[in-house]
Amino acid sequence: MLRVRHEPVFTMTLAGLSLRDLEYVVAVADLHHFGKAAERCAVSQPSLSIQIRRLEERLAITLFERSARGVLLTPDGKRLVAQARIVLQEAQRFIDLAQGLAQGQADLLSGPLRLGAIPTLGPYLFPRLLRPLRQAFPRLQLILHEVRTQDLLEQLRAGEIDAAFLSPPVDAHGLVLEPLFFEPFLLAHSPGAAAADFGRLTLDSLPAEGLILLEEGHCLRDQALLLCSRRPAGSAGRHATSLDTLRHMVAAGEGWSILPALCIPDPDPLRDLLRQTPFDRPDVGRWISLAWRASSPRPWQFRTLAALVMDCAAGWCLADGRRLGRAMGGGVEEYGAEGPGGEGQEARG
Amino acid sequence: MLRVRHEPVFTMTLAGLSLRDLEYVVAVADLHHFGKAAERCAVSQPSLSIQIRRLEERLAITLFERSARGVLLTPDGKRLVAQARIVLQEAQRFIDLAQGLAQGQADLLSGPLRLGAIPTLGPYLFPRLLRPLRQAFPRLQLILHEVRTQDLLEQLRAGEIDAAFLSPPVDAHGLVLEPLFFEPFLLAHSPGAAAADFGRLTLDSLPAEGLILLEEGHCLRDQALLLCSRRPAGSAGRHATSLDTLRHMVAAGEGWSILPALCIPDPDPLRDLLRQTPFDRPDVGRWISLAWRASSPRPWQFRTLAALVMDCAAGWCLADGRRLGRAMGGGVEEYGAEGPGGEGQEARG
DNA sequence: ACGCAGCATTGATGCCGGCTATGGACCGGA
DNA sequence: TCCGGTCCATAGCCGGCATCAATGCTGCGT
Structure with missing residues (x-):
């Protein structure tokens, strides 16, 4: 209480x-x-x-x-x-x-707005959003937080933040989730690794060992494990506290991992030490949604924000030259053909 | 207005x-x-x-x-x-x-109270009242003004002061007047003057010349003239701006005058230069009343003040050893047997 | 003595805030 | 999945009080 x-x-x-x-x-x-x-x-x-x-x-x-x-x-x-x-x-x-x-x-968006995001998204999403947001809504005052999903949901429900960028599935009780875009996963591996190990890039051809994960609590960790259909027991102890750290570990030859596309900078300072390869299936990745309290006043405020993020995301070029898939718009969906998965999707309106 | x-x-x-x-x-x-x-x-x-x-x-x-x-x-x-x-x-x-x-x-009397008095009374009345007032009503904050009767009435009606000590008769429209005490007049003359001129001290035996008056506007001036039954034309130009100045003029041998009893200090520094002699009739003097607006809230406040002043006045010894006559109390009235004169006495509510 | 100015009083009227009872949404436990 | 509890919203009714138009009253000026 x-x-x-x-x-x-x-x-x-x-x-x-x-x-x-x-x-x-x-x-x-x-x-x-x-x-x-x-x-x-x-x-x-x-x-x-x-x-x-x-x-x-x-x-x-x-x-x-x-x-x-x-x-x-x-x-x-x-x-x-x-x-x-x-x-x-x-x-x-x-x-x-x-x-x-x-x-x-x-104004559609003005005054203080407290936004949260999961740590595997926020550092790469917010820098891309700040400029367009300020241009579209000059009187908007953003307060940004980056915590893991569970804390995000708690802060959201407690009213400490107004909306959050996160990746379903989540317990959406009392919340509204608006899908924004599909962010593909890439396989990150050292260029010095045996080419054969990553030759076909299907999920089944992943090597048995060497997977580096984030700490407990990051949704990306769970999603990566789910993709690999294996328990973390195999490579227990191999984990990083942030995506940047993780990329450096992979670049150092510590192993391989699965990264969300937005976390790769362009240009990439690790380009020579790290190879990020797309998967052969377009549905390998995660949906990013904006969540806010169903009881929140001015819900159109968040729908406006969501629309702006979708518009922006449609214009972002990924490191591999492809574009992000839009959630609802009429554009070609290059990734995420089946829409955001997971239970708990809330009725809207 | x-x-x-x-x-x-x-x-x-x-x-x-x-x-x-x-x-x-x-x-x-x-x-x-x-x-x-x-x-x-x-x-x-x-x-x-x-x-x-x-x-x-x-x-x-x-x-x-x-x-x-x-x-x-x-x-x-x-x-x-x-x-x-x-x-x-x-x-x-x-x-x-x-x-x-x-x-x-x-408290019967507390807070700010703006009091006015005619200049021929205030400087001699207030010093005698301050100590008893402070003792009886410690939380009373007095603000004192001394102006002539007409200004006093105007300030009273305009609400710039709350009550005023003055001498009837006055235009008491909208005011309540409470008689306080009768202040006898004394004849002030130089001891060097011919004794025969002031031998009997009846009003009829006043010398024809030499009367010094206050400026226009002082009620005391009018009362003195009324007593002498003569126009100021006789001694035009002989006037003083204050009672103290007037006493000094008399002491300097400039002429003679009529003074209210309270204005004579005890001991009198002019004792050797000035003789103040009572009249042979007890009704030669002036009534002093307290006036306040009939519409004033807490009229008992002013009645309380009036009662205190009457009590104090009963105890004051005049320079000639007699006492002031009380207005209403049961004591012996040595002066002012017939009560305050003049029209405009207000009904008391 | 009359008229006027200005605040107080009166009685009718309607709004508005209060209450009780009920509804509905959500949550948690079995 | 059902049930009971919690909590805020809604409905209907009631009473009080603020408001108004008209009138009274008082004090002042002429």
């Missing part, structure tokens, strides 16, 4: 005080005239008189001195009116702030 | 914002739970839900994200809640201030 902060808490005895009453009081104090004050407040004079009288009774303080010569503030009234002005001023700032925020909402 | 200040004026569009709504919002933000928040606010959960929803609609901003996992603040909600806390805090200060002032009213 969410933490219950026990804050100072107001004494709860605002005694039915109303901002309208304070407006009336200030109006009379300004104009020294009940009738004029009522006019300014757009109410009838009796209404204003009654409200001020009731307020005076509640406060047990006479604010105004009524006489035929005019309306005078009592000394107490003077001090209270000064404080009333402060209250109204702060209330006005509240309204102004709300109006500003509401107007900001008129 | 009273001046109509045209102040900045709030934009008048607080849009029906209510402090209660802000309390609800803050409660939900604190507790992350509509039911608990409703309990804290002492209302039913539906009431609170509806009000918050209506507020969100008015602001066109979703403050909270409702989900089965709990209640989350949206980023916009976070900022607005912060401002709502400020508004409520200032409103609470308003309430606290009002309570403090109301409690202060429990």
Whole structure:
């Protein structure tokens, strides 16, 4: 459950005080005239008189001195009116702030947006997104986090982040997942390895030993193991803490691995030490989806973001010259013909 | 008429914002739970839900994200809640201030009190009152002014002062006058003057020439002229700007004058240069009254002040050894047997 | 003495916030 | 998969209170 902060808490005895009453009081104090004050407040004079009288009774303080010569503030009234002005001023700032925020909402994307991504995607996805996002939505303020899937889901549900880039399948209870693009996997191996071992690049022809994995908790680790149809027991102890580390290990001849296409920089500083080869089947890879709370306000905000990411992704050239497959658009799907897999896909809307 | 200040004026569009709504919002933000928040606010959960929803609609901003996992603040909600806390805090200060002032009213006399007095009385009355007043009402904050009767009445009616010590008759429209004491007049003359001129000290035996008066506007001037039954034409040009100046002029042998008893200090530094002689009739003098607006709140405040002044005055010994006559008390009235004269005496409510 | 200006009072009216009861979505356990 | 519990939303009704138009009252000026 969410933490219950026990804050100072107001004494709860605002005694039915109303901002309208304070407006009336200030109006009379300004104009020294009940009738004029009522006019300014757009109410009838009796209404204003009654409200001020009731307020005076509640406060047990006479604010105004009524006489035929005019309306005078009592000394107490003077001090209270000064404080009333402060209250109204702060209330006005509240309204102004709300109006500003509401107007900001008129933009499709504006204000702070806390985005998360899995670590095997974020460092390679965000740099490609920042420029187009800033160009399309200048008033958007991104706060980025990179944690593994489980933490991502927890932070998402706890409201610590607003949306997350991740790879299904995930437990999507209470979430909406919008597929964005299909990211193919590549086989990374040392060019010095026996060419025969990787000659055909089918999943069945992978060597029995030498697979290097990421740490526990990375979805990419699980997906790689699933592809290889083997338990991690065979190469226990061979793991890296990040994709970059993993690529360096492969380049150093420590073994081979399976990498998502976006993690390969262009140009690649490891080009001479590392060969990344596509698989012969187009469905080897992972779907990337954007996830947000189903209860989130302004869901179109995330759909807008998703659409922009899809548009961008359609233009990215991979290291092997091919392009990413779009999730829903009409373009040619070069990868991921069957759509994002996994259970837990949430109904949308 | 009273001046109509045209102040900045709030934009008048607080849009029906209510402090209660802000309390609800803050409660939900604190507790992350509509039911608990409703309990804290002492209302039913539906009431609170509806009000918050209506507020969100008015602001066109979703403050909270409702989900089965709990209640989350949206980023916009976070900022607005912060401002709502400020508004409520200032409103609470308003309430606290009002309570403090109301409690202060429990004292018979407390807080700021703006008192005025005619210049022929104030400099001699206030010094005698300050100590007893501070002793009886420690929380009383006096602000003292000394101006002539007409200005006094204007300031009183305009609300620039709360009460005034003056001498009737005055135009008491809209005012309450409470008689305090009768202050006898003394004849001030140089000891070197012919003794025969002041032998009997009846009003009829005053010398024809040599009367020194205060400037125009001092009620004492008019009263002195009335006593002497003569026009100021006789001694035109012989006038002083203050009683002290006047006494020095008499001491210098410039002429003679009529002084109120309280203005003679004890001991008198001019004792050897100046003789102050009582009149043979006890009703030669002036009444001193306290005046306040009939519309003034807490009239008992001024009656309390008046009673204290009367008590004090009963104990003052004049330079000639006699005492001031009390206005209403049961004591022996040595002066002013017929009570304060003049029209305009107000009914007391 | 009359008229006027200005705040207070009155009684009718309608909005609005409150409550109880119920609905519906979601979650967790069997 | 069903069931019960939790929690927020909805529905319907009710009562109070703010509002208004009309009138009263008081004090001042002429």
